[in-house]
Amino acid sequence: MKWAMSDDYAALITTVILFVLAVGTVQTYTFLKQYADAAAEWARQLAEVRSRVLSAIRAGDEPENRDMERVGELTEDRPTKGFPPAYIAAGLWLALCTTLVGVQAKVLLWAATDGHSKDPHLARLSFFVSCAAMGVLTAEGLVRAWLRGRSGLRRYALDDEEDAARYQRALADYQASHASTSGPVD
Template sequence: MSDDYAAVITTVILAVLAVGSVQTYTLVRRLRDAMVEWVAEAVDARSRVVVALRAAQPPSPDDLAKVDALTRPDAAVRRLTPAYVASFVWLAVCGVLVYVQIRVLKWAGTHHPEKDPDLAELAFYVCTVAVGVLVIEGVIRGVAGLVGRMRLMRTEITNTRPSDEELAEFNNSLDRYRNERSGEPPADPTQRL
C-alpha cells in the first residue's frame, strides 16, 4: 500500500459507495412501495368481495385471487424476492466498502505507515467486486426490462390475434397503403403477415 494507491482506492471506494447508497435507498423504497401497493390492492379486493357477498352476488375471480395472494406468504416471497436480494447485495457491498475504507484511512493516518500489501490486495479485490456488481446490476436491469417489455408485447399480440378474415383484410389494407405511398405494384403474397 502506498499513499498514491490509498488515494486512488479511496476515490474508487467513495464513488461506488455513493452509487451503492443511492441504489440501496432506491431498492428499499421500491420494495416498500411494492409491499404497500400489494397489500392495498388485496385489501381493496377483500372489500369488493365482502360487498359482493352482502349483495348476494358472486365475487370477482380477480378479487378472490388478490385476497388469496395476501393470505399466502409464498406469493409475497415470489413477488418481492428480486427486490430483497438486490437490496441485500447492495447493503453487503456498501458494508464491505465502508470496512475497507476505514482500514485504508487507519493505514493512511499512521505516522510513517509500513507497506501493507495485504490491505492493498484486499482493497483491490473489494473494489473489483463492487464495480463488477455495479456493472452486472445494470446489465440485469436492462435485460429484465427488455424481457418484461417483450412479455407485455407477446400478451398484447396474443390478445389481439386476428381471425383469418381479419388477417386477409389487414394484409389488403397494408398492400393498399404501400402501393399508395410508393406507387409500386402489390407485394408478393408470400411476404404477408
C-alpha cells in the same frame, strides 16, 4: 507487480470506495423503492377488490365474478411470492457495504499511522475489493436493464393474449346469443 500503499493510492482508493458506496446505495434504494411501490400498489388493489367482495357478502348478495377472478389473480401474482429479487439485492449490497467499509477503515487506519509501511496486503486487498464492487455494480445495472426489458415484453405479450382470449369469448358469446334468437334465413 509489486504492491505498495502510498498516500496517493490511499486517496485514490478512498475516492473509488466512496463512489461505489454512493452509487450502490442509490441503485439499491431505487430498486427496493420500486419493489416496495409495486407491493403497495398490489396491496391497495387487493384491499379494494376484497372490500367489494365482502360488502356484497355482507349485503347477502353474490360477489361479482370479475371481483372473485381478480382476487384469484392478485393472490396468484403477489409480489412477495417466492424469494423476491429485492431480498437478494439487499443481502448482496449489505455484504458488499460491510466489506467496503471494512477495507476503507483499514485504509484510513493506515493513513493515520505515523511512518506507515508500504503494506502490500492492504494495497492488494483494497484494489481487488474495489474492482469486485465496481464489477458488481456494473453487472447489477446490466442485469436490471435486461430483466426490465424482458418483463416488459412478457407483460405486453400476456396482455395481448388475455385481450385476445377476452375478445374471442365475447365474440363467441355474441354469436351464440344472436344465433339462438334469430331463425334460419330463407
